[in-house]
Amino acid sequence: MKVLVTGAAGFIGSHVVDGLRAAGCQVIGLDSLDPGTWTRPPSYLRADVDYIFTDLRHCVPPLDPRLRDVEAVIHLAALGGVGRAGLEPGNVLTANAGGTARLIDLLQAMPQLQRVVLAGSFSVYGSNYQYRVPSTGRMLTAARRQADLDAGCFDVMDPDTGEVADILPIGEATPPAPLEGYGASKYMQELCFRAFTAAPVTILRFSSVYGTRLRLDDGEATIIAKLAGWIARGDAPSLYEDGRQIRDWAYVGDIVEAVGAVLERGCRWPIVNVCSGEPTTLLQACHTLAGVVGRAVEPKVVGGFRFGDMRHCLGDRSRLTALLGRAPCRFEDGAGLAFGELRR
Numbered sequence: 114m115k116v117l118v119t120g121a122a123g124f125i126g127s128h129v130v131d132g133l134r135a136a137g138c139q140v141i142g143l144d145s146l147d148p149g150t151w152t153r154p155p156s157y158l159r160a161d162v163d164y165i166f167t168d169l170r171h172c173v174p175p176l177d178p179r180l181r182d183v184e185a186v187i188h189l190a191a192l193g194g195v196g197r198a199g200l201e202p203g204n205v206l207t208a209n210a211g212g213t214a215r216l217i218d219l220l221q222a223m224p225q226l227q228r229v230v231l232a233g234s235f236s237v238y239g240s241n242y243q244y245r246v247p248s249t250g251r252m253l254t255a256a257r258r259q260a261d262l263d264a265g266c267f268d269v270m271d272p273d274t275g276e277v278a279d280i281l282p283i284g285e286a287t288p289p290a291p292l293e294g295y296g297a298s299k300y301m302q303e304l305c306f307r308a309f310t311a312a313p314v315t316i317l318r319f320s321s322v323y324g325t326r327l328r329l330d331d332g333e334a335t336i337i338a339k340l341a342g343w344i345a346r347g348d349a350p351s352l353y354e355d356g357r358q359i360r361d362w363a364y365v366g367d368i369v370e371a372v373g374a375v376l377e378r379g380c381r382w383p384i385v386n387v388c389s390g391e392p393t394t395l396l397q398a399c400h401t402l403a404g405v406v407g408r409a410v411e412p413k414v415v416g417g418f419r420f421g422d423m424r425h426c427l428g429d430r431s432r433l434t435a436l437l438g439r440a441p442c443r444f445e446d447g448a449g450l451a452f453g454e455l456r457r
């Protein structure tokens with residue numbers, strides 16, 4: 114199968130490219146080598162992949178002849194993340210939404226196209242998480258009261274009784290409600306495909322992703338990248354709130370397998386969360402990472418609250434589990450695969 118991967122030089126794109134090559138696919142990799150991301154092409158680019166180094170925003174018909182017989186497209190090109198979208202909203206919105214619109218122009222000119230996979234993001238869910246009070250079953254939103262936060266009570270609680278509520282894993286049917294520009298641009302990418310009928314489209318919505326090649330120290334480093342970088346250097350991470358915030362990280366190998374499964378067997382759902390579905394607190398993650406990199410680093414819980422932070426994030430992995438035919442990778446298992454090379 115001939116596959117076009119956009120964002121092919123990126124962290125996730127490079128793993129997808131490796132997976133497709135291992136499966137015997139012919140791969141064209143398109144990437145702008147965005148100057149805000151790269152100072153030079155990454156060393157892992159492959160000699161057996163045909164790269165087109167261009168920005169999707171500049172891709173106007175006629176189609177590059179190398180793309181005429183493409184059979185599947187994996188669209189991962191996007192500028193991240195929340196901080197950058199705040200600083201450069203025009204650049205991020207046009208790269209992500211405008212780039213996707215340009216890509217769709219190109220897809221219309223690919224007569225052999227059989228399938229499209231779009232990299233979505235949990236950022237589209239915004240704060241639409243739901244919580245349940247264990248003793249009563251009362252349902253709550255993710256909202257927290259400033260007075261509780263000021264008093265050092267960080268959990269989502271029943272406003273009448275103060276009982277701590279549990280997060281429910283967020284499912285794909287949850288209405289998107291992005292809170293900032295990056296999430297909005299990722300939702301716009303999804304919306305761009307609403308009227309696309311030339312081939313089935315599967316949106317894989319990733320929670321925060323980790324794996325080898327994750328950039329640990331660039332301006333858009335995610336919390337898991339920062340934790341790994343700090344702990345590998347022997348620096349104690351400072352954790353806000355009480356360190357018991359739940360996060361749900363997706364192992365990059367699961368994305369590679371999910372893409373392979375969609376290409377091979379199709380997918381009966383238009384949207385699939387890619388996450389572990391397993392709650393891991395920041396304190397637990399620090400402990401796991403310290404073991405993986407061989408550093409006895411204890412995190413410092415500094416309290417305090419950052420405006421806009423979610424108390425917990427957790428995805429519903431049911432569809433992904435069915436797509437993969439197994440449960441997704443747990444953080445305890447994936448951390449060694451991803452960060453073992455940082456071990457002293």
Ligand SMILES: NC(=O)c1ccc[n+]([C@@H]2O[C@H](COP(=O)([O-])OP(=O)(O)OC[C@H]3O[C@@H](n4cnc5c(N)ncnc54)[C@H](O)[C@@H]3O)[C@@H](O)[C@H]2O)c1
Pocket residue numbers: 119120121122123124125126143144145146147150167168169170188189190191192193208209212232233234235299318319320321322323335
């Ligand atoms: N990394 C995560 O935790 C995460 C979480 C959710 C969703 N995603 C999504 O997964 C995809 C890949 O993310 P990543 O972490 O590999 O990012 P990355 O920054 O490592 O890679 C993205 C690549 O896309 C390229 N690019 C950006 N805009 C482009 C454009 N307009 N035209 C051509 N190339 C362009 C960049 O040069 C870069 O190499 C993105 O769509 C991202 O929104 C990532």
